[in-house]
Amino acid sequence: MSSVSVREFSYNPSAMFNRVEQGETIEVTRHGKVIAVLLPGSAGLGxxxxxxxxxxxxxxxxxxxxxxxxxxxxxxxxxxxLDLLLEARAEDDR
Incomplete structure (x- = not known):
């Protein structure tokens, strides 16, 4: 996962969307805090x-x-x- 600042995103948003379209996930930050996450549009994410x-x-x-x-x-x-996941993890630890 990549991280870009709001300023970097604002300079060329189409390039950021192109990266996401290629499958990359990008966090957009402001003052080091994540304010948005750009995710590829995919059936796998649904x-x-x-x-x-x-x-x-x-x-x-x-x-x-x-x-x-x-x-x-x-x-x-x-x-x-979440309950199912925790239950599965508990079974794996046994």
Whole structure:
């Protein structure tokens, strides 16, 4: 994941969008604080986009190919995905 300042972004936003279109994720910062994250528009992100938008998770993958390799879980509507993940991690530690 790359990081650019608001100033750098404002100089050439089309170049930033081109990088994102190529699969790169870019954090936009102001005074060192992340204020936006540009994510590639991809079907691989569909499941995670709402969580990223709410700030509940941060993706560290840099390409859509990395995101496509992330596991996918079938989660019933009445179950918390976080609870399932923590349960799976607990089972792995046993």
């Amino acid at each position: 499941r995670y986009s709402p969580l990223v938008a709410k700030g509940l998770i941060r993706l560290k993958a840099t390409t859509t190919a990395d995101l496509d390799r992330m596991p996918s879980y079938d989660v019933p509507a009445d179950v918390s995905p």
